[in-house]
Amino acid sequence: MEKEAQTLLSPLADQLATLGHSQRLALFRLMVRRYPDQVPAGELGASLGVKPSTLSSYLASLQRAGLITQTRHGTSLLYTAELDAVRRMFDGLLGDCCANRPDLCFPMPQGAMTVANRHYNVLFICTGNSARSIFAETLLRDLGGERFIAYSAGTTPHSELNPFAVKVLKDKGHDVSPLYSKNVAEFTGPDAPQLDFVFTVCNTAANEVCPPWEGQPVSGHWGMPDPVKATGTDAEKALAFQQAYGALRRRIEAFVALPVESLDRIALQTAIDDIAKNHKDFA
Known part of the structure; x- marks a missing residue:
């Protein structure tokens, strides 16, 4: 049972480890803000002030963790945040680490926006x-x-x-x-x-x-x-x-x-x- 749990949590641990680096986290946050855009690598690097070689390493790490996707448009490489993977990551945290207690780990309101008849x-x-x-x-x-x-x-x-x-x-x-x-x-x-x-x-x-x-x-x-x-x-x-x-x-x-x-x-x-x-x- 313990071995099965470790197998299930392995991708989650990899994703959290990847985002545990401050600059990789900053890059991922930027891409989430730009979702659903496909953003050129050069624009990402310019926005964060990161050298191309360093940026390439960060992007590769995020790809391996399944947090972003890469597509090619002509000679350009474009990157997009993979929000389905993010949802699965939070589901893993909520389901295992928080024992399905959204009141403990997920304070964001989940119901309808608000009552009707308001601005x-x-x-x-x-x-x-x-x-x-x-x-x-x-x-x-x-x-x-x-x-x-x-x-x-x-x-x-x-x-x-x-x-x-x-x-x-x-x-x-x-x-x-x-x-x-x-x-x-x-x-x-x-x-x-x-x-x-x-x-x-x-x-x-x-x-x-x-x-x-x-x-x-x-x-x-x-x-x-x-x-x-x-x-x-x-x-x-x-x-x-x-x-x-x-x-x-x-x-x-x-x-x-x-x-x-x-x-x-x-x-x-x-x-x-x-x-x-x-x-x-x-x-």
Whole structure:
């Protein structure tokens, strides 16, 4: 019996040992924040400041432990967190080490999000809070009706909204008067709104380590190219903003259609990840 238990726990022990290294843990945390993206090795290394040879070793260790997967796209190697393996790892901890006592080892609430007939506070984060997160805030405010209260913020916000973004919103008939750039720090602390959902809409913001949010909101990563970095003529730049607006509109239309009140947290998290996977186009 003891031998069987050791055999069952061997993969779990390997995974915990792999994550017991601080830089491998930092790499894995970054990839979970970027899920379901397939992230190039070079971007991972640049974000963490790790040499290519060292990064290769860390990635190989995480692969052997079954915590990430590798795919090839042309000459590039892309990496994704393997969340099914993570769930099995926690199941192993909960089932064996905690004797199936979720009250001891797994304090995250597992039921439906909350009672019906209330507002859900949603925060969209990007770096500058001048375009993508502003689009998302405006779209949810207009498409979500009274169910959602939308906010946006930046990790390093610009002092002004991008004029191309403002023009797109005006041309689409949105009210831009409530909009201004905000720092993500405004949404922490005792006076901040209690957040139900937090979305990153740019890769740079997702790569940054944020402090844990109060109340354990459901999170999602809906990364897309930054239209502010578009080059060329004004018409070409304007097209990049139109594409970002269209991509976010499709994602938010799918989000507001979710039966949030009746889904448990795991089902809701899966649905949000699926929105990211199924709306990759930016046309």
